[in-house]
Amino acid sequence: MEISSTDYERFKTVLEQQSGILLGDNKQYLVVSRLSNFIQENKMKSLAQLLDEISGPTGKPLLRQVVDRMTTNETLWFRDKYPFEYLKSTIIPKYRGRGSNMRIWCAACSTGQEPYSIAMQLDEVSILTSTDVVATDLSERVLNKAKTGIYQKIELNRGMPPEKLKRYFKPSDNEDWQVNELLRNRVRFMPLNLLNVPYSVGKFDVIFCRNVLIYFSSDNKSKVINGLVNCLNPGGYLFLGASEALTRDVTQMSMVRCNPGLVYQKDTV
Numbered sequence: 711m712e713i714s715s716t717d718y719e720r721f722k723t724v725l726e727q728q729s730g731i732l733l734g735d736n737k738q739y740l741v742v743s744r745l746s747n748f749i750q751e752n753k754m755k756s757l758a759q760l761l762d763e764i765s766g767p768t769g770k771p772l773l774r775q776v777v778d779r780m781t782t783n784e785t786l787w788f789r790d791k792y793p794f795e796y797l798k799s800t801i802i803p804k805y806r807g808r809g810s811n812m813r814i815w816c817a818a819c820s821t822g823q824e825p826y827s828i829a830m831q832l833d834e835v836s837i838l839t840s841t842d843v844v845a846t847d848l849s850e851r852v853l854n855k856a857k858t859g860i861y862q863k864i865e866l867n868r869g870m871p872p873e874k875l876k877r878y879f880k881p882s883d884n885e886d887w888q889v890n891e892l893l894r895n896r897v898r899f900m901p902l903n904l905l906n907v908p909y910s911v912g913k914f915d916v917i918f919c920r921n922v923l924i925y926f927s928s929d930n931k932s933k934v935i936n937g938l939v940n941c942l943n944p945g946g947y948l949f950l951g952a953s954e955a956l957t958r959d960v961t962q963m964s965m966v967r968c969n970p971g972l973v974y975q976k977d978t979v
């Protein structure tokens with residue numbers, strides 16, 4: 711599929727407006743690899759035709775599918791390790807025994823490895839049942855997979871320790887494994903577009919928003935981070951991806967070193 715520079719620019723604008731995902735120059739190949747089949751399956755001839763369809767009066771459902779296909783859903787279990795270790799060793803003990811429930815939000819959760827990794831840490835210190843774990847993503851496709859809790863061996867080989875596999879999974883069809891019911895019942899998956907600030911998900915004690923803001927412009931990054939900070943209770947924690955940082959305009963947050971890695975904490979006053 712050939713893409714003219716005019717169509718590429720048009721597509722970039724639509725994608726960024728809908729999702730925040732900013733395609734760089736010369737990333738036409740990404741559009742080709744992710745949308746060629748989709749364009750054919752929908753009996754269209756070109757990206758130009760797809761653009762016309764999604765901008766038309768009945769284009770919304772198609773637009774959602776296009777945006778979904780353009781998301782990068784790379785994830786793994788206990789990614790970067792330190793956020794999960796710090797959660798267990800330092801954050802959870804602070805909230806343990808408090809009268810009210812602890813709330814954790816995993817924003818941009820992809821296929822579920824991150825929120826289920828969080829749930830395992832909570833279970834190991836016995837506060838899973840008193841913690842509300844909310845996991846959101848823009849992509850309905852990844853959320854549907856996350857809700858099933860079913861993973862292939864190849865996915866489990868990416869970061870799942872054998873003892874946790876034994877403890878939290880049961881064999882499913884075709885050599886797949888399924889996250890046990892306890893964990894599946896404790897994580898609530900729902901669609902949420904991070905561009906839609908302010909968020910109506912309530913207040914949280916810990917927010918994970920990792921490896922998604924790398925795809926955003928600095929304006930959208932700032933908008934999202936400020937939106938997340940507004941959802942944090944005083945003293946709450948925000949984990950970003952290992953290569954991500956707060957934007958300069960963010961206030962009320964202090965950096966805490968976890969060694970290795972870092973987390974941001976909301977000021978208490």
Ligand SMILES: C[S@@+](CC[C@H](N)C(=O)[O-])C[C@H]1O[C@@H](n2cnc3c(N)ncnc32)[C@H](O)[C@@H]1O
Binds near residue numbers: 782820848903919920
């Ligand atoms: C690379 S994955 C990161 C998954 C996980 N947080 C991790 O670090 O392993 C990025 C996820 O962000 C989601 N995403 C992209 N744009 C989004 C948006 N505007 N709102 C919510 N999620 C978005 C994608 O669908 C994708 O699942």
